[in-house]
Amino acid sequence: MKEKTTVGVIGLGLGQAHLAGYLKDERTEVIGLADLDAGLVEDTALRHGVPHAFTDYRDLAALGPDLVSVCLPNFLHAPVTIDVLDAGAHVLCEKPMALNAGQARDMAFAARRNGRYLMIALNNRFRAETRILKKLIEQEVLGEIYYARTGWLRRSGIPGPGTWFTRKSQAGGGPLIDLGVHMIDLTRWLMGNPRPVSVVGATYSRLSDSVEGVFDVEDLGAAFIRFEGDATLVAETSWASHVPSEGSYVKLMGTRGGAEITGNDLTVYTDLHGEQVNITPAYAPREWSECVAAEIAHFVDCIQAGRTPMSTGEQGVEIMQILDGIYESAAGNRMVHID
Ligand SMILES: NC(=O)c1ccc[n+]([C@@H]2O[C@H](COP(=O)([O-])OP(=O)(O)OC[C@H]3O[C@@H](n4cnc5c(N)ncnc54)[C@H](O)[C@@H]3O)[C@@H](O)[C@H]2O)c1
Known part of the structure; x- marks a missing residue:
């Protein structure tokens, strides 16, 4: 052993x-x-x-x-x-x-x-539905994915108001870096980790005036991200916004099919024998703690086998380049190129 x-x-x-x-x-x-x-x-x-x-x-x-x-x-x-x-x-x-x-x-x-x-x-890469979708994408069920949308919007969910979470110098930003990092990474991973080349971003802080203590980050942020080739991704995140309730989604559009994850529900849209079909794979969603445990088990597998883990530091750098670009674009009201 x-x-x-x-x-x-x-x-x-x-x-x-x-x-x-x-x-x-x-x-x-x-x-x-x-x-x-x-x-x-x-x-x-x-x-x-x-x-x-x-x-x-x-x-x-x-x-x-x-x-x-x-x-x-x-x-x-x-x-x-x-x-x-x-x-x-x-x-x-x-x-x-x-x-x-x-x-x-x-x-x-x-x-x-x-x-x-x-x-x-x-x-989020270790959720049951995201792993199934990744497998279907690897089998080319969606074909070439050229357009995607993702978001995680909270109606009222500023984490740790007034603590490090809401200080730019300690958190790096608001919901874009806190929630957007999950959704942008997840969507880009499903798309095959294309290299980002440019972003346009916008940030707002319209609903956080009453937060006590320092709040110098956005409470809502949105972005348009362009990848090498011509695939694009639209992303939106908020800690506070007038939406019905908290929710997250990923929508992918490919040449052979599309897919949508809303909360834990996955649907694939494609054509079968000339008919449009909606496919809903059968699976038991994982609790959040089960996803963390699966992520840990994967990392231990890799360490014991001497194999590079998924979600590497290099992929993390590219996600941080996207986030930096969004904040720079929002501050300067212009498109930012990513080298
Ligand atoms: N993956 C996820 O779904 C997920 C969920 C929540 C938080 N997070 C991330 O986890 C990280 C921690 O978030 P959190 O909610 O636990 O924050 P937190 O503020 O609740 O807890 C941080 C802990 O770190 C300790 N700490 C602070 N400075 C320290 C130091 N110098 N040495 C040792 N301990 C120190 C604090 O005492 C505290 O117990 C953040 O980066 C956050 O983005 C990820």
Whole structure:
């Protein structure tokens, strides 16, 4: 039997879901946790029988785990991931990869320099319906996908108002970087990760005046993204907007068929024997925590087999280039080219 992959988790907000995923995976052994909140990290370690609890993540990295999850506020992703890679661990870093593409490039470079894997936690790729659609696309059921639309709109869902989430310097932005990163990545992945070449973006902050504390990010953002070849993607996201309720969607238009995911529902539109048909695959949707567990199982598979994981640092850099471009376009009211 293979030796267990030893694991550390840094940041115990969302990091609790990573911890649960590792505890469920018999191939891993969680050897340490880190969080600035001493009570939280000690309680969590005690509750799950994890031998080491630290308030300084560098002490966890010094234990020499094989794999570390970085589940910290966005502004800490780059410096902590680079430190942990330099200490010799593989890293699963939460989304968004970083505050901007420059930081993301440094992270991808640190992974290569150290010969370690860096995977970005874009867990929507692990939903049941998105995996089925990806398989159908790989079988060319949609043909060439030339146009796509995606969005995640909340009526009222500003995360952590007044905390790091709503500060540009610590979050990098609002719903575009928080929710849009998931939907843009998911759609681009379904399209085969085409290279972005230009974007036009717009951002608004019309419904967040009453938020207490610092709020210097958008509450709604939209973009038109052009890829190499001529495929295009329209994206929209909000933390606050006058819509009926929270919802997300992906719509793909291809030469042989189209597909739509609304919430967890997948429908494929195509022609069969000259007739238009709507296909609804049968599957059990996964809970969010199951998607995180599946993402973790995939990364552990890759580490144990010496195989590059999906959702690489390099793909993460391109997503950050798109997001940087959207913000730059919105600020300058012009189209931005992506090199
Ligand atoms: N993939 C998803 O679906 C998903 C969902 C929610 C959040 N996230 C991402 O996860 C990350 C964390 O979000 P969150 O909601 O858990 O935030 P949070 O603020 O609730 O929790 C962050 C934790 O990190 C700890 N922390 C802060 N600075 C630290 C430091 N220097 N060293 C050690 N610990 C430190 C805090 O004490 C806190 O416990 C963000 O990047 C967010 O975008 C992803």
